[in-house]
Amino acid sequence: MPDDGYPYNQRERVGSPPPATVVTGTRRGLSAFGAALLVIVVGAVGAIVDSLLFDNLRFVFGVLFVAACVLAVVRVHVDDLIGVVIMPPLAYAVITIIVGYVNPAAEGGSSGLKDRAINVGYEMILHAPVLLAAVILVAVLAALRGRRVQVARRERQRSLAQSAAARRRRPI
Known part of the structure; x- marks a missing residue:
């Protein structure tokens, strides 16, 4: 076992998938x-280009x-779908607040609060x-x-229950 400073369980094995990260x-x-x-x-990039x-x-x-x-909704883990459903309004608010504050509409150039x-408000309502x-x-x-995942889980449980029942009926 080479001594590379990492414990054995943290070294990347050959043929194993890349380690998980927060983003991927x-x-x-x-x-x-x-x-x-x-x-x-991605929304911020679009906002910068448009600005x-x-x-x-x-x-x-x-x-x-x-x-x-x-x-995001297509690639997210199924257990995190609820978080992705509530995410668009929050991300939209963050992006439009920043754009409305940093890049004010060209209506006289006043900078008061x-x-x-x-x-x-203009950016949020207009878009x-x-x-x-x-x-x-x-x-x-x-x-x-x-729904698709729920049906698949139900079918998997049903097939497991059927195979367990068949094993119990078989004589030894």
Whole structure:
């Protein structure tokens, strides 16, 4: 056993899958934190591109935000589906608050707290259809995935019960 400073159970074995991380999770899927991070980062990239090109949020943000939400719900572990369903409004709020505060609408350039709050509200209300599309898609996809897993677990339990009953009926 080579002495490389790591205990045996922490060394990567040949042919084993890569170790789990907070973002990528395991082969089972993304963690809820990883999914939220994915949506915030991809949405922020879309917000930055839109802010640079159009001076407010438009198409790039909407498309990337909705796509990231759909990707998150498709890749997240089944046990974390509830967290992903409530995540789009929170991620949307974080992104639009930052955009409304950092990149105020070009309406006179005042920088008071009241004007910043109005800018944040403006960004949130103006882009509500993006949030609505993301929430509806995420909720439908999460419900479909959750139902599929529930049926698969029920079938697996039924087949295990049937095989156990067959073993009990067989003479020794």
